[in-house]
Amino acid sequence: MVAHLLRLKLTLLRNGLRRSPWEIVALVLAGLWGLWVVGLAGAGLVALRWAPHDVAAPTVTGLGSLLVLGWAVVPLVAFGVDETLDPARFATFSIRRRPLMTGLLLAGVVGVPGVVTLVLALLTVVTWSHSLPAALLAVPCALLATLTAVAASRATTTAAAALLRTRRARDVAVLVVGVALIGLGPALNVAGMRWEEIVAALRAAAEVVGWTPLGFAWAAPADAAAGAWGSALLRTALAALTLGLVLAGWAAALTRSEARPAVSAQRSGTHDTSGLGRVLERLPATPATAVAGRCLAYWRRDPRYAMAGLSVLVAPAVLVALAVGNGGAAGPFLLWAGPSVAFLLGWSLHNDLAFDHSAFWTHLAAGVRGRDDRLGRVLAAAPWQTAFVLLMTVGGVAVSGRWDLLPAVLGISAAVYCAGLGVSSLASALVPYPVPPPGGNPFSTPRGAGTATVLAQLATSTAVGLLALPSLVPGVLAVTGAPWLGWIALAAALVLGPVWIVLGVRFGGRLVDRRGPELLATASRS
Amino acid sequence: MGVPIPVASLDRMEAHVAGDAPGGPGEGPALSLRGLAKRFGAKVAVDALDLDVPRGSFYGIVGPNGAGKTTTLSMATGLLRPDAGRALVLGHDLWADPVEGKRRLGVLPDGVRLFDRLTGAELVRYAGLLRGMDRAVAEERSAELLDALGLADAARTLVVDYSAGMTKKVALACALVHAPRLLVLDEPFEAVDPISGTTIREILTGFVAGGGTVVLSSHVMELVERLCDHVAVVSAGRVLAAGTLDEVRTGSTLEQRFVDLVGGRSVVPGSLEWLHTSSASS
Numbered sequence: 001m002v003a004h005l006l007r008l009k010l011t012l013l014r015n016g017l018r019r020s021p022w023e024i025v026a027l028v029l030a031g032l033w034g035l036w037v038v039g040l041a042g043a044g045l046v047a048l049r050w051a052p053h054d055v056a057a058p059t060v061t062g063l064g065s066l067l068v069l070g071w072a073v074v075p076l077v078a079f080g081v082d083e084t085l086d087p088a089r090f091a092t093f094s095i096r097r098r099p100l101m102t103g104l105l106l107a108g109v110v111g112v113p114g115v116v117t118l119v120l121a122l123l124t125v126v127t128w129s130h131s132l133p134a135a136l137l138a139v140p141c142a143l144l145a146t147l148t149a150v151a152a153s154r155a156t157t158t159a160a161a162a163l164l165r166t167r168r169a170r171d172v173a174v175l176v177v178g179v180a181l182i183g184l185g186p187a188l189n190v191a192g193m194r195w196e197e198i199v200a201a202l203r204a205a206a207e208v209v210g211w212t213p214l215g216f217a218w219a220a221p222a223d224a225a226a227g228a229w230g231s232a233l234l235r236t237a238l239a240a241l242t243l244g245l246v247l248a249g250w251a252a253a254l255t256r257s258e259a260r261p262a263v264s265a266q267r268s269g270t271h272d273t274s275g276l277g278r279v280l281e282r283l284p285a286t287p288a289t290a291v292a293g294r295c296l297a298y299w300r301r302d303p304r305y306a307m308a309g310l311s312v313l314v315a316p317a318v319l320v321a322l323a324v325g326n327g328g329a330a331g332p333f334l335l336w337a338g339p340s341v342a343f344l345l346g347w348s349l350h351n352d353l354a355f356d357h358s359a360f361w362t363h364l365a366a367g368v369r370g371r372d373d374r375l376g377r378v379l380a381a382a383p384w385q386t387a388f389v390l391l392m393t394v395g396g397v398a399v400s401g402r403w404d405l406l407p408a409v410l411g412i413s414a415a416v417y418c419a420g421l422g423v424s425s426l427a428s429a430l431v432p433y434p435v436p437p438p439g440g441n442p443f444s445t446p447r448g449a450g451t452a453t454v455l456a457q458l459a460t461s462t463a464v465g466l467l468a469l470p471s472l473v474p475g476v477l478a479v480t481g482a483p484w485l486g487w488i489a490l491a492a493a494l495v496l497g498p499v500w501i502v503l504g505v506r507f508g509g510r511l512v513d514r515r516g517p518e519l520l521a522t523a524s525r526s
Numbered sequence: 527m528g529v530p531i532p533v534a535s536l537d538r539m540e541a542h543v544a545g546d547a548p549g550g551p552g553e554g555p556a557l558s559l560r561g562l563a564k565r566f567g568a569k570v571a572v573d574a575l576d577l578d579v580p581r582g583s584f585y586g587i588v589g590p591n592g593a594g595k596t597t598t599l600s601m602a603t604g605l606l607r608p609d610a611g612r613a614l615v616l617g618h619d620l621w622a623d624p625v626e627g628k629r630r631l632g633v634l635p636d637g638v639r640l641f642d643r644l645t646g647a648e649l650v651r652y653a654g655l656l657r658g659m660d661r662a663v664a665e666e667r668s669a670e671l672l673d674a675l676g677l678a679d680a681a682r683t684l685v686v687d688y689s690a691g692m693t694k695k696v697a698l699a700c701a702l703v704h705a706p707r708l709l710v711l712d713e714p715f716e717a718v719d720p721i722s723g724t725t726i727r728e729i730l731t732g733f734v735a736g737g738g739t740v741v742l743s744s745h746v747m748e749l750v751e752r753l754c755d756h757v758a759v760v761s762a763g764r765v766l767a768a769g770t771l772d773e774v775r776t777g778s779t780l781e782q783r784f785v786d787l788v789g790g791r792s793v794v795p796g797s798l799e800w801l802h803t804s805s806a807s808s
Contacts, residue, residue: 281661290655294641294648301643301684358638361605362700365635366656367628438643438686517607524638 001095005103009110027112034112038119045123049130057222058206060124064145064218065209067117071149072156097251105247108150118146124221134224137232144239145217148246155250210235213242280379287368291376295352299380302438304355334400335409335479338393342413343464345385346420350460352377353512354432358524363516370512374425374505382421389413408478408486411493415471416464418497422504423463429511431456432522467500554617556581556708556739562601562611564594564763571597573763574611579708579741579756581616584734586754587743588780590788594763595743596636599712602741603633616707629657632706634697636713636743642686646677646696649685653700664703671699676725691722698726702733709733711742715749727753747781761788 017024041063048056090100109118121142128134210219216239223232280296283289299305353360353373363373393413397406433456465472475489512519557579564572572594579585589595600606602613604620604627613620615627641649647668654664672681675695680688685696694714701709709730715723730740730753744750750757751771757780758768766787767774775783 285655285659285661285664287656287658290652293655294644294652297648298641298643356641359641361633361635361638362641362653363656364605365603365628365631365633366653366704367604367625368656438639517605520605 001099002103002106005100005107006110009107013110030112034116037116041120042123045120045127048127053222053226054203056127057219057226058203060127060222061206061210061215061218064121064124065206065212065214067120068145068149068152068214071113071117072152097254101247101251101254104154105147105151108154109146114146114150117149118142121146124218128221128225131225131227134221134232137224137236138221141217141220141236141239144236144243148213148217148239148243151243151246151250155246155253158250158253159256213238213245216242279383286372287366288372288375288379291363291368291373292379295377295380298355302355304436304438332400334396335402335405337396338389338409338413339416341392342389342417343420343461345381345389346417347424347461347464349377349381349421349424350427351432351435351456352424353428353519354435354523355438356523357435357437358520359438360520360523364520369509370429370514370516371505371509373512374429374508377428378421378425378501378505386417389417404483405479405486407490408475408483411471411486411489411491412468412475413493414497415468415475415489415493418493419464419467419500422500422502423460423467425501425504425508426511427456427460427463427508429508429515429519431459432519434522434525467496470496553581554614555579556583556616557585557602557710557741558612558614559598559602560612560614562598562613563609564597564601564606565609571763572601572608575760575763575765577758577765577768579739581739582734582737583739583756584730584754585739585741585756585758586750587741587758587760588745588747588750588784589743589760591745593760595760596712597763598760599710599741599743600635603631603635603710604628605633605635629704630707632701632704632709634694634701634709634711634714636716640685640693640697640700642688642693643684645682645684646672646688646692646699647681649696650699650703654703657704659704667703668699671702672696674725674729675699676722690717691719694718695722695726698729702729707738709738709740709742711740713744714742715744715746747779747784751775751780759784759787 017027045060048059051059108114122139124142125135125138128138206215206219209215210222216235220232220235220239223229223235280289280293356363390413393410394406397403397409470492471489473489474485474492478484478486478489555578557577559575559577562572562575563570575594575598577598587595587598597606601608601611602615602620604613604624608621612622613627615631618627618630620627620631641652644652650668650671651664654667655661659667669678669681672678675698677692677695677699680692685693688696694717698711698714701711711730714726714730718726730742734740742750742754755771756769757771757774759766759774767783771780774780778786
């Protein structure tokens with residue numbers, strides 16, 4: 001049975017590659033990424049062999065525990081877990097639980113992340129190779145650590161899926177996790193720490209983590225290398241126990257999800273129009289204002305949009321973190337809060353059409369003109385986004401106390417925002433790429449869409465930068481020395497900004513008119 | 527069924543629609559497909575398909591799974607670009623002049639999403655506004671349609687929380703809100719319980735009685751036989767037989783004719799012996 005499942009996984013992988021050349025590209029890129037990680041981290045692990053024990057032990061334990069934690073937590077938030085072999089699909093075959101889980105567990109190692117983890121774990125054998133018994137102990141510990149990591153990813157995702165059956169619970173959970181992630185922005189400060197500080201922090205952390213389920217398997221060979229065989233054997237036993245418990249947890253979550261197969265979502269109460277929606281109601285009833293009203297409802301009700309809206313807080317958070325890390329010299333960093341938010345918001349619409357998913361057929365069947373479709377999406381976003389950009393821009397200037405630079409920063413913000421809207425209006429009709437469907441995990445990337453996602457995002461953000469150059473150049477010069485140039489930046493933004501929006505809506509609209517069915521096909525894919 | 531269906535309100539909607547302009551396309555078929563073709567890679571999904579749907583008819587399209595029904599209806603409604611051929615909606619070429627055709631056409635596709643983060647009332651109203659309707663009219667018709675379809679209680683619930691049958695019904699309301707002359711419905715009874723099915727049937731019958739034309743696809747023969755006056759049997763992307771119900775079934779049942787035409791096979795006597803418990807050995 002275990003061999004059957006492994007072979008099934010390989011067959012599915014091969015068929016996926018046969019289906020589309022992009023899957024091959026994606027696998028090659030993932031493989032290169034894996035090689036790069038293995039090369040870099042592997043070299044480090046080998047080098048640690050010659051490092052003092054009080055450097056090697058905390059490094060291996062700390063980073064190894066982080067790796068296990070990553071397996072357990074990251075799939076809940078990003079990328080999702082590779083569901084090539086979805087346990088639910090085996091529900092109708094009478095396979096006994098134990099061989100099924102063993103097979104799924106081993107099949108979970110097959111894949112770039114699994115292989116990378118396994119190779120890195122096994123390289124710790126080299127790290128501890130100055131002591132032969134420690135190196136020997138490192139082999140089973142490496143296997144324990146890898147299997148625990150893979151099993152943990154299955155256990156957490158299965159349990160979360162069982163918990164989050166209802167749409168409302170799922171939406172809330174996604175938001176909570178997202179906000180927590182955004183809160184991690186200031187943690188980027190680590191990048192500014194010196195190496196000794198990092199090791200000191202790791203040492204303190206590893207001392208604790210080594211005695212948690214995350215770290216048992218990593219710390220055991222380290223103990224053995226130091227000659228502390230008592231705690232080494234104890235930790236090995238605890239590591240084995242951990243794997244057993246994680247597997248039991250996974251089995252329990254599986255049983256639970258089998259017992260309650262996909263119940264229908266609960267009623268989520270009634271919904272009313274927002275304040276901004278009521279303002280839209282006062283505008284003449286046109287297809288464009290209808291689209292705007294619908295988009296506005298989505299900005300509030302769809303976690304994918306809510307996340308895009310919230311992620312703009314990342315930029316100011318990072319800037320504040322940098323400012324604080326810089327010892328209170330907040331000024332120069334906070335000046336850029338407005339422009340960075342303007343960029344993220346304007347650009348956030350660049351794949352708006354794909355967010356409709358196959359529901360875009362409604363526009364197509366109704367014969368909505370492309371121009372109205374484009375205009376409606378801009379109308380839904382522009383009022384509140386403009387207010388937010390203004391707030392961040394003026395706020396940033398106020399905190400930094402450089403009122404002489406207000407025209408420059410305002411010019412850059414306006415130029416970047418308008419260029420973003422213009423490029424977005426064109427790009428979402430030109431190069432839509434698949435996104436998670438409504439109700440899907442907003443952090444995941446549909447299978448096989450990774451390459452297209454990266455390319456489209458790079459191209460659109462470059463285009464925004466280019467279109468904003470007439471304001472960016474004098475604006476940056478103003479900040480670096482000649483404040484009067486700021487007025488040129490502002491003037492250029494006020495003249496060119498509306499031009500970019502009009503051009504984007506017009507040409508994007510023509511594309512929608514011409515390529516409607518093809519856009520529907522792309523948007524429906526994922 | 528205990529569900530009062532104010533069909534009259536739907537008839538009243540008909541009055542709002544602009545008839546074909548004088549001098550415009552006259553009394554031709556409601557839907558006319560000419561040489562429609564589509565291939566996906568190496569697989570031919572629809573193979574130079576011709577079909578005429580007379581005005582005022584209740585037309586059923588039946589065919590086995592994978593026959594190209596959905597592909598055909600998508601091309602006939604402007605959602606999928608054909609490789610070749612034309613689709614005429616009340617005389618207007620849908621691909622050359624989409625505006626005129628789409629104005630008279632109501633569509634219910636299968637297997638696509640709706641803007642399901644809107645409430646039922648918002649969604650139907652949205653479908654009306656997208657077609658340039660007045661806000662008050664869209665509002666009024668949305669309420670009437672939801673009432674007629676038995677969705678009044680769920681009007682302020684998000685469509686994502688609807689059951690499969692409710693979703694089909696709200697999608698039907700979206701297809702009807704602009705009072706089309708031709709309705710094209712892909713599998714309107716799929717995953718619909720008998721109560722909702724009855725409601726949908728009464729609405730559609732009323733629509734045809736009021737002078738509209740309905741084209742629907744299904745693979746439930748009894749349903750098509752009971753509901754439709756015309757039928758086309760489609761297989762492998764071609765029309766095998768088309769005409770009035772009696773012309774197609776030629777004295778037999780539709781199901782028998784369908785199996786004859788499509789070439790189904792029956793189980794050879796004596797095979798699958800082991801399925802009978804009496805002969806079970808292990």
